[in-house]
Amino acid sequence: MTKMAVGEMLTQLGSTMAGLMFIWAMFKQYFPFDLQNHIEQYAHKLIGLVYPYIQITFHEYSGDGFERSKAYAAIERYLSSNSSSRAKRLKADMVRDSKSLILSMDDHEEITDEFRGIKLKWASRKTTPNRQVISFYGDNDEKLYYKLTFHRRHREIVTGTYLNHVMEEGKAIGVKSRQRKIFTNNRGEQWVGSRRTMWSHVVFEHPATFDTLAMEPKKKQEIINDLITFTKSKDYYKKIGKAWKRGYLLFGPPGTGKSTMIAAMANLIEYDIYDLELTAVKDNSELRKLLIDTSGKSIIVIEDIDCSLDLTGQRKKKEKEKGEKKDGDKANPIEEEKKKKDAEDSKDSKVTLSGLLNFIDGLWSACGGEKIIVFTTNYVEKLDPALIRRGRMDKHIEMSYCSFEAFKVLARNYLDLESHDSFETIRGLLEENKITPADVAENLMPKSSEEDADTCLKNLMEAIERLKEEARLKAEEEEKAKAEEEEERLKAEKEKEKEQKSAEEEKEKKTSVAEVKENGVIT
Ligand SMILES: Nc1ncnc2c1ncn2[C@@H]1O[C@H](COP(=O)(O)OP(=O)(O)OP(=O)(O)O)[C@@H](O)[C@H]1O
Numbered sequence: 082m083t084k085m086a087v088g089e090m091l092t093q094l095g096s097t098m099a100g101l102m103f104i105w106a107m108f109k110q111y112f113p114f115d116l117q118n119h120i121e122q123y124a125h126k127l128i129g130l131v132y133p134y135i136q137i138t139f140h141e142y143s144g145d146g147f148e149r150s151k152a153y154a155a156i157e158r159y160l161s162s163n164s165s166s167r168a169k170r171l172k173a174d175m176v177r178d179s180k181s182l183i184l185s186m187d188d189h190e191e192i193t194d195e196f197r198g199i200k201l202k203w204a205s206r207k208t209t210p211n212r213q214v215i216s217f218y219g220d221n222d223e224k225l226y227y228k229l230t231f232h233r234r235h236r237e238i239v240t241g242t243y244l245n246h247v248m249e250e251g252k253a254i255g256v257k258s259r260q261r262k263i264f265t266n267n268r269g270e271q272w273v274g275s276r277r278t279m280w281s282h283v284v285f286e287h288p289a290t291f292d293t294l295a296m297e298p299k300k301k302q303e304i305i306n307d308l309i310t311f312t313k314s315k316d317y318y319k320k321i322g323k324a325w326k327r328g329y330l331l332f333g334p335p336g337t338g339k340s341t342m343i344a345a346m347a348n349l350i351e352y353d354i355y356d357l358e359l360t361a362v363k364d365n366s367e368l369r370k371l372l373i374d375t376s377g378k379s380i381i382v383i384e385d386i387d388c389s390l391d392l393t394g395q396r397k398k399k400e401k402e403k404g405e406k407k408d409g410d411k412a413n414p415i416e417e418e419k420k421k422k423d424a425e426d427s428k429d430s431k432v433t434l435s436g437l438l439n440f441i442d443g444l445w446s447a448c449g450g451e452k453i454i455v456f457t458t459n460y461v462e463k464l465d466p467a468l469i470r471r472g473r474m475d476k477h478i479e480m481s482y483c484s485f486e487a488f489k490v491l492a493r494n495y496l497d498l499e500s501h502d503s504f505e506t507i508r509g510l511l512e513e514n515k516i517t518p519a520d521v522a523e524n525l526m527p528k529s530s531e532e533d534a535d536t537c538l539k540n541l542m543e544a545i546e547r548l549k550e551e552a553r554l555k556a557e558e559e560e561k562a563k564a565e566e567e568e569e570r571l572k573a574e575k576e577k578e579k580e581q582k583s584a585e586e587e588k589e590k591k592t593s594v595a596e597v598k599e600n601g602v603i604t
C-alpha cells in the first residue's frame with residue numbers, strides 16, 4: 082500500500098467517524114428519552130453477545146462515604162506490589178499510616194494479572210465530570226476507579242476466589258507496611274479531626290527484639306511460639322467460643338527486662354501498643370470507654386499494676402467501714418455525713434478491682450478481637466488472685482536475675498563475643514550472685530572508644546564482686562539492725578514487766594492500807 086493510499090484511508094475514516102458522531106448527536110437531541118434508553122439497552126445486549134468480557138469497577142469513594150473505600154485501598158496495595166515491576170507509568174504516594182512510599186500504576190495505565198492460569202486485566206481510570214464550572218478547589222470532582230476485565234467463562238473463579246485473594250493480599254501488605262503506634266490515655270476525651278478519642282499516640286519505634294532480649298533460650302522460644310500461635314488462631318478461638326485475646330503477666334525485680342519484653346512482643350507480631358495509665362482513669366465506665374476505643378491487633382499494657390491500683394485497699398476499706406459503724410452512734414452526725422461523702426468521692430475517682438476484672442474479661446473485652454493484655458509487676462504476691470488467674474492472665478512469665486545463658490545473649494549483642502576465657506568465671510559469679518540484666522548490660526557497654534571486650538568483661542566481673550561485697554555489707558547491717566531491734570524489744574518487755582510489778586505492788590499496798598482502815602473502823 083502506498084503512502085497516499087494510507088492517507089486517503091485515514092481521511093475517509095475520519096469523515097466517517099465525524100458523520101457517525103453527528104448522527105449520534107442528532108439522535109440524542111431529537112429522539113424521545115425513553116426510546117434512547119431502549120436503544121442503549123439493546124445496544125449493550127448486542128455488544129454482550131459479541132463481546133465476551135465482564136468488567137467490574139471499584140470506585141475510590143463509593144456512595145456518599147467520606148471514607149476511602151477499603152476495597153479500593155486493598156486493590157491499590159495488591160496492584161502496587163504486582164504492578165511496580167510491570168507497569169511503565171507509575172505514581173508515587175505516601176498513604177496515611179504507611180512507612181514508605183506506595184508506588185501504584187498511573188491513571189489510564191493497564192496491567193495484566195494471572196491467577197490459576199486465567200488472565201485478567203486491571204486498568205486504572207478516572208472520570209472527570211462534564212461540568213463547565215471552574216472550581217476553586219482544583220479537580221476535586223475527579224473520581225478514580227479500578228476496572229477489572231476478564232472473560233465471562235471465568236466468572237465463578239474471579240468473583241469467588243480471585244477477588245478474595247486480592248483483598249486478603251492487599252490487607253496483608255497494608256498491615257506489613259503500616260506504621261505502628263504507641264498510645265497513651267488522656268484525661269477525658271479529645272477531638273482529633275472529626276473524631277473523638279481518648280488516646281493520644283506517637284509512632285512506635287523501639288528497637289528491642291527477641292534476638293536482643295537476654296533470657297534463657299528455651300523460655301524465650303516458648304513465648305515466641307505462644308505469641309505466633311495466638312496471632313494465627315482466629316478460627317480456633319471461634320471454635321472454642323472464646324474471645325480472641327490473651328493475657329500475659331510479667332513479673333520480676335526492676336531492671337530484668339519486662340518493659341523491653343513488651344517492646345519485643347510488639348515488634349515480633351507487629352501490633353500497636355496501648356500503654357494504659359490506670360491512675361489517670363476516672364472511673365470504671367471511663368475504663369470501659371478506653372477499652373472500646375482500642376483497635377484490633379494491639380497490646381494493652383498496664384505497667385506496675387500493684388502500684389497503680391490499691392488492690393488490697395478494697396478489703397481494708399470494708400474493715401474500716403465496719404469499725405466506723407461500731408462506734409457510729411457516738412459520732413457527730415455531720416462529721417459522719419462528711420466522712421461518707423469523702424469515701425464516695427474517692428471511690429468515684431478510682432477504678433475498682435471489679436472494674437479492672439471486667440475490663441480484662443468482661444463482655445466488652447471481646448470487642449475488636451485480636452488483643453493482648455500485659456500486666457507488669459515487681460511484686461506478684463501482692464496481687465489479688467482473682468486478677469491473675471488463668472483465663473485473665475493466661476501466661477505468667479517470670480523475668481528474673483541474669484543467668485549465664487542470658488549473659489551470653491548480652492555478650493553477643495554488646496560485644497560480638499561468642500566465647501571468652503573469662504566466661505567460666507562469670508558463670509560462677511552469676512550463679513552465686515543476683516544481678517539484673519540491666520546491670521550486666523550497663524557494664525558490658527563500652528564507655529569510650531578505647532574500651533575493648535576484655536576491659537568490658539573485666540568491668541563486669543569487678544561490678545559483680547562489688548555487688549557481692551555490697552550485698553554482704555547490707556546483710557550484715559540488716560543482721561545488726563535485727564539484733565538491735567531484738568535487744569530493744571527485750572528491753573521494752575523487761576521494762577513493761579517492771580512497771581506491771583510495781584503497779585501490782587502499789588495496788589497491794591493500797592488494799593492493805595484500806596484493810597487497815599477498815600479494821601480500824603471495826604475495832
Ligand atoms: N532481659 C534483658 N535483655 C536485654 N536487655 C535488658 C534486659 N533486661 C534489662 N535490659 C536492659 O535494661 C534496661 C531496663 O530494662 P527494663 O526497662 O525492661 O526493665 P523492667 O523490668 O521493665 O524494670 P521495671 O520493673 O523497673 O520497670 C533496658 O533498657 C534494657 O536495655
Ligand SMILES: [Mg+2]
Pocket residue numbers: 339340341384457
Ligand atoms: Mg518497666
